[in-house]
Amino acid sequence: MTTSNRHAEIARAIQAAPLLSPIANQLLQVTAKADHEMKEVIDLVKCDSLLTARLLRVVNSAAMGLVHPISSVDHAVSYLGERMVVGIAVAECTNEFLGKALDGYEGEAGQLWRHELFTAIASRAISRHARTPLPADLAFTAGLLHDIGKAILSEFLCGTSRELVAEIVRGDTADYLTGEQERVGLDHSEVGFELARHWKLPEALAQVIRHHHQPETVAAELRPLVYAVHLGDILAMMGGQGTGSDSMKYHLRQEYAEHFTISKDDLALLLLECSEEFRKVEASLASLKET
Template sequence: MTEKITPEEIQKIISSVPLLSASANQLLQATTDPDHDLMQIVNVVKTDATLTARVLKVVNSAAFGLINEITSLDRAISYLGERLVVGIAIGDCAAQLFDKELKGYEGEHGALWRHDLRTAIASREVVTQSNSTINPDLAFTAGLLHDIGKALISDYLQGTASDVLQKIENNEFSDYLAAEEELIGFDHPRAGYELALVWKLPEPIAEVIRFHHTPAEASEEFRELVYAVHLGDNIAMMGGCGTGADSMQYMLDTNYTQYVDLHPNALANIMLVVNEDYEKLERSFSEAGE
């Protein structure tokens, strides 16, 4: 028998999660501002000694194979690019959530981070390859955070996975989202959205977290971005990298074609890019974290 999560309970769960650092928050705000430039990113990182050290460590890690060490922060950031810097900042602050073993989804240790990183890369590629006006860095960051709600509710779903899959098979549940809602009274997008409010995440990112499985419900202003991450999420799962039992157990909204203008061959191509890029990014993150 599962326990229901009440609105008070979700706030209690969220209060046990560390807040984002001031620098991570400022970086997220900058990424969502269409007029920002790289100097703004550099100036935020400069104010945070730990983050500065991490950025320099990542750029000089074996994953990038640089011959000469980069010692200037400006050069490090322009070499890594904004999204990676923001990724490092979020990854550090939310490590407790990203590293959580998703027992409720029977996910392996690190499954959430791996899936989120692949979704981030895929979302960035969707935006880039469809010649969208959306900032690819924003798509990446939103992809990285889209499933954060799973870390909040996973413990409450323990022991339910095989039953849920059976019920989806028998059409008793329409998908995994409906199962979460029915069993514990909260699905992971809604739980994630509650965290987004507490963390004061920028609106487009909060919207992605809330509607990444139901993009048609997102507000018109952010719908294109939400569809891009919806597709990115599905590409990550199609590539065999979900977070556990729930992989591919959600609906794909095929209306994405109205918002994302991709050539029919693009999906296969994006999967290839995701595989290549993932190896490099994963290595740089983990080497720098040691």
């Protein structure tokens, strides 16, 4: 298959990808604004009875360990935080798409979603160490969506992962991103960027998706956000939540230290902290699958 034909097939796969629900898209648009208020999030949730029911189910799940049940949307959103609201909204409409097995990466069903979730939690934790103010919940949302391109690119990489890993180990290929480009002509960050356009995501989120492996290439004003996700991505892989054969096959850009006051000891503590929060959040979201 020629490169142009393969690109055309990828473009068709992007167009065929399921769209985000209106409520998820609205929440992403609102929470991407630095000056938004919690009331805007609450008002959106109140307009969607299904999301309201989902939130109340999660907040009252055994994983949350509440003594007294919560019955109001206002209280539920305030307790969970907008990051969980966005996470639940996105999970509801992408469960099948982001939850499928990544055969091209030798990743199991659910592995991509767990990686996205851990990266989101880590990106948010890292944002608290930023040298300049960085919205923590925006970092969470960006982390939650950073690898969406893999859900598309995976089928075009089937049967190549072991050879690619061997090339990286031998030093013949720089990293997994380069290997994707050599085999398909595109990498998952480029494919993810086009999917972000298809989904009409806020520009800041689209840029994170495009540059999260090469944060030095993004516009200066977005670098702290992109570096937060870049580092969060690495922490997720270190925490055992990669997406398959590509885990730990990317370069960590040491320039992250220009944007965050994080030492090696801090990274170890962050990994422990994020691993614990990941287990709690994953358990609470599991209540959505219960019948």
